[in-house]
Amino acid sequence: MAQALQQRSASVGPRFLLACLSACILVLAGCASLPAHPDRTPSYASTDTSDTLLASSLAPRLARNPGQSIFYPLGSGPDALAVRMALARAARKTLDLQYYLFDADTTGSALLGELIDAADRGVRVRLLIDDLHSTNQDKLWAALDAHPNIETRLFNPFANRSARWAEMMVDFGRLDRRMHNKLMVADNLVGVVGGRNIGDAYFSARPDVDFSDLDVMVAGPVVQAASKVFDQYWNSESAYPVAALVPEGKEAPEELRRFRKEVEAKGDVARASPFVQELLDSGLARGIEVGHLPGHVGSARVIADSPDKIENDPDDASTHAIPRLRALMEAAQTELVLISPYFVPDDDTEKWLAAIAKRGVKVRVLTNSFAATDVSAVHAGYAPRRLALLHAGIELYELKPTASTGLTQDRGRHARTFASSRATLHAKAYVVDRRFLFVGSPNLDPRSSRLNTEMGVVLDSPTLAAWFVSDVDKRLPEIAWRIGVRTDAAGQEGLTWTTMEQGKEVTTDKEPGMSVWQHIGIDFLGLLPLEDEL
Known part of the structure; x- marks a missing residue:
């Protein structure tokens, strides 16, 4: 009898604990609602x-070019920060x-100081x-929102501000849909659009x-x-005023004012740093x-x-931008260059790219190598597609972590496209x-196609595009594999990685930077049904 009770206790125990855990999660997640x-x-x-x-400076040039726009690429992180602060x-x-991520670190604080x-x-x-990465930032956004000339809204927010993980578990379908847009506009006249969030890592300020x-x-x-x-985003049903x-924030205005003073002080310190002062003294910033x-x-x-888009079925393309972007690419007659740090072609995209290459269009892709990526699961989604893409005639390049990257300017003329220290590709550019x-x-x-919202600009400029x-082509042999x-003696196909090292061409058949255990881990991730989330 005692043995039977022990066996029953052993079998019920884990289920009971799981039920308790589930109940706790439901209670935590259900403590708040939007x-x-x-x-x-x-x-x-x-x-x-x-x-x-800005209007008076732009008017003569725009008048000479009716209906046209002015655009200037910002590949250098320091230039990209300097332009935002100058604007x-x-x-x-x-x-x-409008940003997916805004860190109040050194560069973020410097920009916040300018906004205040x-x-x-x-x-x-x-x-x-976007609210996904704003954990522990409620006080910051509330303090800024308390300023009479600043209004802050959070996109698709968590209702439970203190137990986000629990809410994510019970409301994953909604919270998995994010606003990935990046945009800054001054006086509705000059803007910055692209791939950068706000934070030190995006402005070459982290070692x-x-x-x-x-x-x-x-x-x-x-x-x-x-x-x-x-x-459209600001006035949408998914954008919630931080005060709500x-x-x-409404109950402690004095505390928020004191906190905003702290934010201002932090911004003043950041702007006084040699790094930021050099940017603000640059010809580009001064010119703006x-x-x-x-x-x-x-x-x-x-x-x-x-x-x-975040409210609709992911397969409902009526609100999607990607079909218009794909139509632009599909019109290529001679060449298509794709730079995408997270390159995860599904079956449809693989066939689509192969069809373009079959028409005689030269298709080249630059993405992160395993050694350079910051998301291993993305590499697991991409890696199994490589052989098929190569057989379709598509050229694949993978950025090295030691590459000098970043589209830099030489304060007047374009310099090298790619220049920084420890490289992780984050640019999204399609030519x-x-x-x-x-x-x-x-x-x-x-993820970009179906789940997140995205935005960008198409520039019609043969000079800039060429x-x-x-x-990029000039630097690819050095910055990428x-x-x-290759085919071994047994007739099995495998991959090779070729690059230039110290002026000599080097080829290996081992994935650079990947250990045996990491290879096993990537293979395991590749077996999981994660593709739609990547």
């Missing part, structure tokens, strides 16, 4: 900006920022931040890692189109502050998902026939 009717007052981009510094200083009416200064002089500032990325500064009609996209989510914007002139258009250059936030992966591709196919 406000049913938040005070979401609509607002829109300003159209009364003709008397601003914040130049703004006279409005500043709109702008608000202090009467500029209306709207901040729209351990550098997300090599690409943005583009734009001015002219394309900016008004980008502002309309921002307004953090009620303590006095109204001299460099750049190419040509037609440009925005491609963006609707904010409703069609050396004429059209797309710069934005979407990767060529199922320079970009030529510069070219993937090839």
Whole structure:
């Protein structure tokens, strides 16, 4: 009898504990719900900006090129930060920022300091931040929101601010859909669009890692189109005022004012650092502050998902931007260059790329190697596709972690496309026939296509596009491994990795940077049904 009770206890125990754990998760996740009717007052981009510094500096050039836009690539992290800070200083009416991730580290604090200064002089500032990476930032956003000229909203937020993990477990379907857009607009006249979030790793300010990325500064009609996209997101049902989510902000205004002073002080310290001072003293930043914007002139258009995408079935393409981007690529006649850090082609994308290559179009892909990627699961989704892509005639290159990357400028003319320390590719750029250059936030992966919202700009500029591709091609042998196919004595196919090291060509048939155990781990991840999440 005692033995039977012990056996029953042993079998019931784990189930009982699991039931208790599940109940606790449900209780934690159910302790909060999103406000049913938040005070979401609509607002829109300003159209009364003709008397601003930026407007007066742009007017002559835009008048000479009616219907055209101005654009200037920002591949260097320091340049990308300097432009954002200079635009914040130049703004006279409005500043709109929309980001997937905004870290209040050194560079983030420096930019926040500029935003607060702008608000202090009467500029209306709207901040729209995706809520996935805003853990422990409620007080920051509430403090900024308490400023009379700053309004902060969180996109697709967690209802339970203290037990996010529990809510994610019970509401994964909703919280798995994120706003991946990156946009900053000053006075509805000049903007920055691209792949960078806000944080030290994106601006070459961290010694351990550098997300090599690409943005583009734009001015002219394309900016008004980008502002309309921002307004759609800002006024959408998924954008919640931070005051509705953090009620303590209303209850402790003095505490928030004190905290904002701390944020301002941190920003002042960051802006006083030699790194930031050098940026603000640069010719590029100074030029923007006095109204001299460099750049190419040509037609440009925005491609963006609707904010409703996160509410719809992932397979409902009516709100998706990727079909328009694919149509642009599909029109390639001679060459298609794809730079995507997270490159995870599903069956449909693999066949689609193969069909383009079969028409005689030269297709080249640059993505992260295993040694350079920051997401191993993404490599597990990509790696099994390599042989089929190579057999279809598609060239594959994988960035080395030792590469110098980042599209830099030499303060007047374009310099090397790729330049930084420890490289992790984060740029998303697609070039069609050396004429059209797309710069934005979407990767060529199922997540960008189906789950997240994305945006970017298509630039019609043969000069810029041809320079970009030529510069990448010139550096590829050194910054990346070219993937090839080998056949062993038993007739089994495998891969090879070829690169230039110290002026000599080196080839290996072992995946660089991958140990035996890591190889086993990647193979295991490849067996899991994760493709739709990558």
